[in-house]
Amino acid sequence: MEIILFSNYRIVCVTPAGRKKYLEILLRYVISNKNIIDSWELWLNTEIQPDIEYIDSLERQFPGFISVVRIQTDKVYDSKQIYKGYHVEKIHLFFRHCVDEKTIYIRLDDDIVFVEKNAIENLLKCRIEYPDPFLIYGNIVNNAICNFMHQRFGILSNEYGICGINCMDTVGWLNPKFALYTHSKFIELYKENKLNRYTIIDNFNSFERFSINVICWFGKEFAKFGGNVGEDEEQWLTEDYPRQVVKYSTICGNSLFTHFSFYIQRNFLESIPQLLETYQKIALKENV
Numbered sequence: 001m002e003i004i005l006f007s008n009y010r011i012v013c014v015t016p017a018g019r020k021k022y023l024e025i026l027l028r029y030v031i032s033n034k035n036i037i038d039s040w041e042l043w044l045n046t047e048i049q050p051d052i053e054y055i056d057s058l059e060r061q062f063p064g065f066i067s068v069v070r071i072q073t074d075k076v077y078d079s080k081q082i083y084k085g086y087h088v089e090k091i092h093l094f095f096r097h098c099v100d101e102k103t104i105y106i107r108l109d110d111d112i113v114f115v116e117k118n119a120i121e122n123l124l125k126c127r128i129e130y131p132d133p134f135l136i137y138g139n140i141v142n143n144a145i146c147n148f149m150h151q152r153f154g155i156l157s158n159e160y161g162i163c164g165i166n167c168m169d170t171v172g173w174l175n176p177k178f179a180l181y182t183h184s185k186f187i188e189l190y191k192e193n194k195l196n197r198y199t200i201i202d203n204f205n206s207f208e209r210f211s212i213n214v215i216c217w218f219g220k221e222f223a224k225f226g227g228n229v230g231e232d233e234e235q236w237l238t239e240d241y242p243r244q245v246v247k248y249s250t251i252c253g254n255s256l257f258t259h260f261s262f263y264i265q266r267n268f269l270e271s272i273p274q275l276l277e278t279y280q281k282i283a284l285k286e287n288v
Helices: 020-031 049-061 088-097 119-129 144-152 176-191 219-223 233-245 263-270 273-286
Strands: 010-017 039-044 066-069 103-108 112-115 136-141 214-218 249-259
Touching (some): 010 020, 010 088, 020 112, 020 273, 039 049, 039 088, 088 233, 103 119, 103 219, 119 214, 119 249, 176 263, 176 273, 214 219, 214 249, 263 273
Parallel strands (some): 010 039, 010 103, 039 066, 136 249
Antiparallel strands (some): 103 214
């Protein structure tokens, strides 16, 4: 692919890492997009030694493409400060390294378990075509606000309730059975070759908090504040700062990703081993 498509920006993917069982799936999708992505930074943010060893092994396996980024902090964390398996007060520090003015950055959560063909390319094209929004979000299966949109378009039923436009909606975020339903529906439509049904055609421009499972930004935009993001990175990036500078964020409707679980859903979803196994098989099929 000609780099001119992205106006000669470097493309850097970043992922707070990590959990091996998810990263093994995401790896296949990122590697399959090496013709677009210049490098992938794994932000080391775990204390689980087998996961650390796996992450370090990826840097050795893909030298020059995958790099492990470590942030040293003197702050003492306790178990109450862990969210999604990460130290929430630590992730925000990594953004200080994402301010290169000739780079476009894409953040993917480590439990992104499906990336549709052309999703990353479409996300980048959207970023170039629409420079005004602060962030461009992916169109994400199992993301509360995207769940609202998908239900509105008739993809998801209201069997488990009506989703609201709320990052922590009681149906779209809080209910693990609804999360399983979103995955089951996605797998059904994937097998039927009907993923085009997920395309969001509305202009969704928002200053509201949004789960940042997939986001894309200009390094030059983050350079304006030195990448100094607030400790609650999600709140700061999707609501606080955008309201301050009056720059909305928007969803790229033809850039489809699947997010496995929020922490509140995880125990339930992981109790169904065939679910993650299905995504492993899909990743193998899609990235031969």
